[in-house]
Amino acid sequence: MHGTEDVAEEGGTAEICKDRMLLSPHISKEGGDPFLVAFAEPFDAENPKDWPTSRKWAVTDVLSATGFNRIMVSTIMAPALSIIAQEFEMNSAEAAMALSIYLLATAFGPLVIGPLSEVYGREPVLHASNIWFLIWNLVCGFANSKEVLIASRFLAGFGASAIYALANGVLGDVWRPEQRGRSLGVYLLIPLLGAAVGPIIGGFMAGRTTWRWMFWSTSIFQAVMTLVSFTAFHETYAPLILRRRADQIRRETGDTRFYTVHELLNADDSPTRVLARALVRPLRLLAFHPIIQITSLIGGFHYGILYIVLSTFSDLWTRQYGQSVEISGLHYIAxxxxxxLGSQICGSLMDRLYARQKAAQSNANGTHKPEMRLPAVIPGALIGPLGLFIYGWTAQKRLHWAVVDTGILIAMLGMQVTGMPLTAYVMEAYAEHVSSAMAATQFMRSLTAFLFPLFAPRMYEVLGYGWGNSAIAIVGLFFGILGPLGIWVFGERLRGRAGVVL
Structure with a gap:
């Protein structure tokens, strides 16, 4: 609870009684119900969307830095796989599994962690996942057998996956739609570096010290971020904040008639039933909601391409260009x-389009619809495949490394421009259950990140970089154009039919 002095200064809020002014518990008069506890309008200092900007950026930055470390760990051991495989006498399949099983865990983790954050709040789930990830990532560094390494990688990935479920939920909690692009862009700025920086750091560590320092160093960073999160991160989940307010009012007054909308909706359910319904929500969304299915396919395909690139990029430079492992890692900078670049360009573009569309809708006495996020997808859907064509054929012809890196830069930029508006669309289409919706979409993303690198070496061996990337680009063009167009035409109708109780 914070800012009670500020709250007391705001007009239009109802107090329980004058002798409790310091506590300032606000009761909604909406609908003439004096017992409904809700955030005061137009301002309530406890409403995360009304927090000071500095506090909003604090929780955003904590998630961003935490996301950077967790995503970096997914790829940091890639350059050292051959060394680890030799030490533990692993075959090629076991070595690949040690790397990619982390991603498999991030497919299943959000399905549990996302719903838990919608029952118990974002804060305890973040702290618990931080500690869980720290423990198992540290175990990776001390592993003395391939079985221990693979098992601890899976368990570390399960804890790391919390960031995929929590991040967009928290961003939806604290930022308003007109700030969606900027908040997503700033949040993604650091984590996006993680997947690419991981192999760079891993390459230098593999060449200059023991591979175990990959896990020890990231565990040290995680320990620091865990301590920071305990001080800088505050609960953002509005139903939980309101429930705490209602509990306080009931204690203060001895009157049990005070309630929140969220409590009313679950009044007939036991805590066990509420938890059970929350835990199956992501799977229900994935199984029955076409919007989630389409966005999951698009996001999953692009994420799979990213991990194809991340898992094979080093081999391109060492085998076809004869570069050292350390130098090959530097190409991940591209x-x-x-x-x-894609996240920053798209963030600005999204907010400008939103402001323009909102003004147009206001003039027409309309409201902003989530589907208005979709036009921003199209430029990325065209740019991404173009970059893959350039990357594939310049690598096939062994042109200068700068041309190849330019191609992959364009491809990554395009995929980011495609992904951010789709993320914003899901956040706004499922505003009440953002974490569960994002957990559902993350399932497909992590699954393709796990599976695609398994066939990528064989694909390039048979088709070469030119035709291999051309095939990926054509499929990406198909998904990137037709998927958003389908949602643009049918999205509002599909949202209206999404009558399954979430």
Whole structure:
């Protein structure tokens, strides 16, 4: 609870009684019900969307830095796989599994963690996942057998996956739609570097020290971020904040008639039933909601391409260009730069389009619809495949490394421009259950990130970089254009039919 002095200064809020002014518990008069506890309008200092900008950026930055470390760990051991495989006498399949099983865990983790954050709040789930990830990532560094390494990688990935479920939920909690692009862009700025920086750091560590420092160093960083999160991160989930307010009012007054909308909706359910319904929500969304299915397919395909690139990029430079492992890792900068540029360009574009569309809708006495996010997808859907064509054929012809890196930069930029508006669309279409919706879409993303690198080496061996990337680009063009167009035409109708109780 914070800012009670500020709240007391705001007009239009109802107090329980004058002798409790310091506590300032606000009761909604909406609908003439004096017992409904809700955020005061137009301002309530406890409403995360009304927080000071500095506090909003604090929780955003904590998630961003935490996301950077967790995503970096997914790829950091890639350059050292051959060394680890030799030490533990692993075959090629076991070595690939040690790397990719982390991603498999991030497919299943959000299905549990996302719903838990909608029952118990974002804060305890974040702290618990931080500690869980720290423990198992540290175990990776001390692993003395391939079985321990693979098992601890899976368990570390399960804890790391919390960021995929929590991040967009928290961003939806604290930022308003007109700030969606900027908040997503700033949040993604650091994590996007993680997947590409991981192999760079891993390459230098593999060449200059023991591979175990990959896990020890990231565990040290995680320990620091865990301590920071305990001080800088505040609960953002509005139903939980309101429930705490209602509990306080009931204690203060001894009157049990005070309630929140969320409590009313679950009044007939036991805590066990509420938890059970929450835990199956992401699977229900994935199984029955076409919007989630389409956005999951698009996001999953692009994420799979990203991990094809991340898992094979080093081999391109060491085998076809004869570069050292350390130098080959530096080319991942092009991947990171493309994603960062894409996120910043798209963030600005999204907010400008939103402001323009909202003004147009206001003039027409309309309201903003989530589907208005979709036009921003099309430029990325065209740019991404173009970059893959350039990357594939310049690598096939062994042209200068700068041309190849330019191609992959364009591809990563395009995929980022495609992904961000789709993320914003899901956040606004499922505003009440953002974490569960994002957990559902993350399932497909992590699954393709796990599976695509398994066939990528064989694909390039048979088709070469030119035709291999051309085939991926054509499929990406198909998904990137037809999927958003389908949602643009039928999205509102599909949202209206999404009558399954979430």
């Amino acid at each position: 991947c990171a730069l493309g994603e960062v």
